[in-house]
Amino acid sequence: xxxxxxxxxxxxxxxxxxxxxxxxxxxxxxxxxxxxxxxxxxxxxxxxxxxxxxxxxxxxxxxxxxxxxxxxxxxxxxxxxxxxxxxxxxxxxxxxxxxxxxxxxxxxxxxxxxxxxxxxxxxxxxxxxxxxxxxxxxxxxxxxxxxxxxxxxxxxxxxxxxxxxxxxxxxxxxxxxxxxxxxxxxxxxxxxxxxxxxxxxxxxxxxxxxxxxxxxxxxxxxxxxxxxxxxxxxxxxx
Amino acid sequence: xxxxxxxxxxxxxxxxxxxxxxxxxxxxxxxxxxxxxxxxxxxxxxxxxxxxxxxxxxxxxxxxxxxxxxxxxxxxxxxxxxxxxxxxxxxxxxxxxxxxxxxxxxxxxxxxxxxxxxxxxxxxxxxxxxxxxxxxxxxxxxxxxxxxxxxxxxxxxxxxxxxxxxxxxxxxxxxxxxxxxxxxxxxxxxxxxxxxxxxxxxxxxxxxxxxxxxxxxxxxxxxxxx
Amino acid sequence: xxxxxxxxxxxxxxxxxxxxxxxxxxxxxxxxxxxxxxxxxxxxxxxxxxxxxxxxxxxxxxxxxxxxxxxxxxxxxxxxxxxxxxxxxxxxxxxxxxxxxxxxxxxxxxxxxxxxxxxxxxxxxxxxxxxxxxxxxxxxxxxxxxxxxxxxxxxxxxxxxxxxxxxxxxxxxxxxxxxxxxxxxxxxxxxxxxxxxxxxxxxxxxxxxxxxxxxxxxxxxxxxxxxxxxxxxxxxxxxxxxxxxxxxxxxxxxxxxxxxxxxxxxxxxxxxxxxxxxxxxxxxxxxxxxxxxxxxxxxxxxxxxxxxxxxxxxxxxxxxxxxxxxxxxxxxxxxxxxxxxxxxxxxxxxxxxxxxxxxxxxxxxxxxxxxxxxxxxxxxxxxxxxxxxxxxxxxxxxxxxxxxxxxxxxxxxxxxxxxxxxxxxxxxxxxxxxxxxxxxxxxxxxxxxxxxxxxxxxxxxxx
Numbered sequence: 001x002x003x004x005x006x007x008x009x010x011x012x013x014x015x016x017x018x019x020x021x022x023x024x025x026x027x028x029x030x031x032x033x034x035x036x037x038x039x040x041x042x043x044x045x046x047x048x049x050x051x052x053x054x055x056x057x058x059x060x061x062x063x064x065x066x067x068x069x070x071x072x073x074x075x076x077x078x079x080x081x082x083x084x085x086x087x088x089x090x091x092x093x094x095x096x097x098x099x100x101x102x103x104x105x106x107x108x109x110x111x112x113x114x115x116x117x118x119x120x121x122x123x124x125x126x127x128x129x130x131x132x133x134x135x136x137x138x139x140x141x142x143x144x145x146x147x148x149x150x151x152x153x154x155x156x157x158x159x160x161x162x163x164x165x166x167x168x169x170x171x172x173x174x175x176x177x178x179x180x181x182x183x184x185x186x187x188x189x190x191x192x193x194x195x196x197x198x199x200x201x202x203x204x205x206x207x208x209x210x211x212x213x214x215x216x217x218x219x220x221x222x223x224x225x226x227x228x229x230x231x232x233x234x235x236x237x238x
Numbered sequence: 239x240x241x242x243x244x245x246x247x248x249x250x251x252x253x254x255x256x257x258x259x260x261x262x263x264x265x266x267x268x269x270x271x272x273x274x275x276x277x278x279x280x281x282x283x284x285x286x287x288x289x290x291x292x293x294x295x296x297x298x299x300x301x302x303x304x305x306x307x308x309x310x311x312x313x314x315x316x317x318x319x320x321x322x323x324x325x326x327x328x329x330x331x332x333x334x335x336x337x338x339x340x341x342x343x344x345x346x347x348x349x350x351x352x353x354x355x356x357x358x359x360x361x362x363x364x365x366x367x368x369x370x371x372x373x374x375x376x377x378x379x380x381x382x383x384x385x386x387x388x389x390x391x392x393x394x395x396x397x398x399x400x401x402x403x404x405x406x407x408x409x410x411x412x413x414x415x416x417x418x419x420x421x422x423x424x425x426x427x428x429x430x431x432x433x434x435x436x437x438x439x440x441x442x443x444x445x446x447x448x449x450x451x452x453x454x455x456x457x458x459x460x461x462x463x464x
Numbered sequence: 465x466x467x468x469x470x471x472x473x474x475x476x477x478x479x480x481x482x483x484x485x486x487x488x489x490x491x492x493x494x495x496x497x498x499x500x501x502x503x504x505x506x507x508x509x510x511x512x513x514x515x516x517x518x519x520x521x522x523x524x525x526x527x528x529x530x531x532x533x534x535x536x537x538x539x540x541x542x543x544x545x546x547x548x549x550x551x552x553x554x555x556x557x558x559x560x561x562x563x564x565x566x567x568x569x570x571x572x573x574x575x576x577x578x579x580x581x582x583x584x585x586x587x588x589x590x591x592x593x594x595x596x597x598x599x600x601x602x603x604x605x606x607x608x609x610x611x612x613x614x615x616x617x618x619x620x621x622x623x624x625x626x627x628x629x630x631x632x633x634x635x636x637x638x639x640x641x642x643x644x645x646x647x648x649x650x651x652x653x654x655x656x657x658x659x660x661x662x663x664x665x666x667x668x669x670x671x672x673x674x675x676x677x678x679x680x681x682x683x684x685x686x687x688x689x690x691x692x693x694x695x696x697x698x699x700x701x702x703x704x705x706x707x708x709x710x711x712x713x714x715x716x717x718x719x720x721x722x723x724x725x726x727x728x729x730x731x732x733x734x735x736x737x738x739x740x741x742x743x744x745x746x747x748x749x750x751x752x753x754x755x756x757x758x759x760x761x762x763x764x765x766x767x768x769x770x771x772x773x774x775x776x777x778x779x780x781x782x783x784x785x786x787x788x789x790x791x792x793x794x795x796x797x798x799x800x801x802x803x804x805x806x807x808x809x810x811x812x813x814x815x816x817x818x819x820x821x822x823x824x825x826x827x828x829x830x831x832x833x834x835x836x837x838x839x840x841x842x843x844x845x846x847x848x849x850x851x852x853x854x855x856x857x858x859x860x861x862x863x864x865x866x867x868x869x870x871x872x873x874x875x876x877x878x879x880x881x882x883x884x885x886x887x888x889x890x891x892x893x894x895x896x897x898x899x900x901x902x903x904x905x906x907x908x909x910x911x912x913x914x915x916x917x918x919x920x921x922x923x924x925x926x927x
Contacts, residue, residue: 174827183479191788221910
């Protein structure tokens with residue numbers, strides 16, 4: 001099939017390896033990957049701040065570029081939730097309501113796409129390290145993701161997964177929240193880092209780079225040797 | 239226009255617009271399709287037989303630190319309450335007239351302050367124990383169901399530091415739905431002004447979440463069942 | 465200082481107070497363990513939540529009918545029912561009763577509605593002696609501070625702090641044993657119960673069909689407050705209705721499970737009237753005060769109406785990472801945590817209190833835990849939208865307009881990325897200083913570096 005890859009703005013600019021890994025994995029499975037180059041952002045920043053008109057302005061340009069996609073795959077729980085859960089709300093009672101619903105129905109988060117849609121869990125990956133998984137909140141609670149990332153990690157050669165006590169606790173990023181309420185955001189991140197450190201894992205893995213960006217920022221500042229890595233990157237290593 | 243009319247008016251105006259029915263807000267937890275109106279199916283399970291229910295009540299009572307004493311006859315129960323009097327060194331007790339209290343309390347040989355007649359609350363405060371009947375024992379939760387009609391008023395079962403409940407074995411009911419059904423059957427046309435579900439002796443966790451018994455209500459709860 | 469500045473200042477202090485964070489974390493960890501045992505004992509917890517949500521939907525969406533039935537039943541047995549549109553009216557009603565009775569002393573059991581309308585201050589100004597009987601409420605009353613949590617008013621205090629307080633305020637001996645401290649409070653309150661002129665309670669539920677209120681407590685202080693004083697007043701938010709008495713078979717265990725991790729709270733008591741003919745104790749007069757205080761406005765917001773389904777269990781506070789890190793007092797309002805952040809803009813004003821809805825990462829843990837399935841975190845988002853629509857911030861609206869402009873013009877967006885790549889090293893020079901544009905981030909975190917080759921660059925190059 002032709003899989004349309006939606007690359008979040010922060011993945012494009014800051015963590016391209018996560019996107020590249022997804023392309024290589026999907027092509028490795030025999031699928032064609034399409035990438036609408038002129039999409040910059042899903043519109044979540046203005047949306048989360050309550051400026052829905054401005055969010056709609058951005059999202060309205062996204063919709064037509066995904067209109068003909070067979071399947072839209074996003075390597076981020078938060079952008080995935082934006083398209084899947086919030087676009088239908090954003091375009092309720094507008095001419096694009098139907099299109100938004102159609103796109104929502106065809107949108108998948110990356111790990112969920114592999115496991116639930118393609119029925120694939122073993123990608124022949126090798127990552128001989130001890131890791132712990134951070135459940136990004138949008139993926140966990142808006143999209144219901146819990147099992148798919150773990151099913152995939154379970155098949156990675158040499159990988160040992162240790163769950164942290166605060167796996168499901170918000171890391172504190174929350175988009176603009178991180179800079180509007182930095183003291184709270186930092187406290188929340190400290191709780192996450194402490195819980196991860198307790199597991200004695202070498203890596204924190206997640207399906208959301210925005211969370212990892214915040215967690216890594218704290219780890220580096222604390223000179224904590226724990227490293228962060230996106231799920232797709234782990235699955236693409238042999 | 240009275241405040242009542244104003245408030246009701248605002249409510250009616252507001253309700254002209256319907257609110258969405260509760261559903262699953264996220265994909266994580268799909269809703270079950272139209273659950274039944276009785277919660278029995280969702281609440282913790284209770285055994286079907288009397289013996290299972292009695293065992294469950296006893297287990298719950300123990301966890302709650304309520305003293306559940308089971309006897310085979312009124313005579314044994316009289317011995318039991320006398321033993322309790324000796325152990326606790328009661329000098330004055332309070333109670334009310336009733337089939338069970340009349341049968342058991344005389345064994346105490348102590349002055350009994352009656353709270354089902356006009357009484358002095360300071361005299362009640364001086365009592366070591368309050369002895370009452372009950373409407374039911376609820377297996378599911380280890381609860382004693384009382385009303386101010388069956389248990390000597392509002393204060394008897396909560397002011398003295400030791401509450402003793404007299405119950406018959408056949409007063410055991412399975413669960414909360416059964417208890418509410420019993421209340422409806424018994425009192426539907428004229429409810430007592432107080433109905434209380436008592437689950438263990440009084441307690442608090444307000445200091446560092448550490449459990450302490452006897453906050454304001456009774457520190458001790460004994461259930462004498464025969 | 466504006467409410468939002470105060471909030472941020474207090475949040476900064478509390479987030480940095482590791483001792484406080486540890487106390488709260490320990491208390492809540494103990495709660496979580498027992499809560500999860502209780503949830504697991506349900507045959508189907510999610511089924512129970514759905515039934516509870518639907519029952520509350522019925523109750524609130526037929527509120528007028530239920531309130532009329534509730535009132536009629538109460539009045540038929542001698543209860544006096546009063547209706548208060550706002551806090552001032554509610555206070556007036558209570559003060560009038562107090563004056564009519566020539567009362568000198570009031571004993572109270574826990575009532576968040578009384579906090580909401582600032583009743584204690586009004587009573588004390590009128591010369592009354594007011595005592596909180598719930599141990600946690602008594603503790604914060606003596607400390608002259610607001611309750612920290614709607615279920616655990618004193619969870620932020622250690623036994624040592626409580627011991628010092630009791631020594632100072634009650635003249636008690638020094639002890640930090642929780643049992644002895646509880647006994648000190650018990651003894652101090654005994655006389656108050658026996659001599660108070662008026663007992664004031666709240667209510668957890670108002671049963672429409674049978675005209676009863678239901679009060680949930682562990683200590684027995686509400687039972688005493690409703691048994692001994694000659695006059696009883698109960699203050700109830702109009703949203704507390706449940707249609708039928710047997711609905712409590714579901715709600716009482718759910719409230720206990722989520723509120724305190726108990727199977728059932730120690731005393732769950734239904735009151736259907738003052739002392740009836742033939743009864744030997746209980747209040748001679750019972751007044752029920754129904755409180756609106758902007759609840760009808762929340763009712764009119766159909767999108768957020770389910771916030772009125774709240775049973776005040778406190779579970780959302782307990783799971784909220786914001787609450788856990790800044791604590792209940794930071795919110796500076798009666799109802800804190802997620803439910804407080806949702807309803808306070810409605811109860812006290814959107815523009816003044818919208819910051820509570822912004823101070824959230826929208827993680828959704830609250831919605832997930834709520835026993836009546838209130839869509840809490842989405843309501844926070846809706847409050848943000850409503851606030852922005854009502855009074856957009858010029859700075860924010862402009863920057864998001866520019867953002868949208870750039871996002872829809874790939875050439876401009878790519879140009880922006882190129883510029884950012886050029887300027888990023890310069891940011892490194894001012895990092896951490898007052899002129900650092902990324903100060904909000906870099907104060908505590910390292911900034912991610914822009915990738916030398918973006919994904920789009922890579923994609924274009926491979927073609």
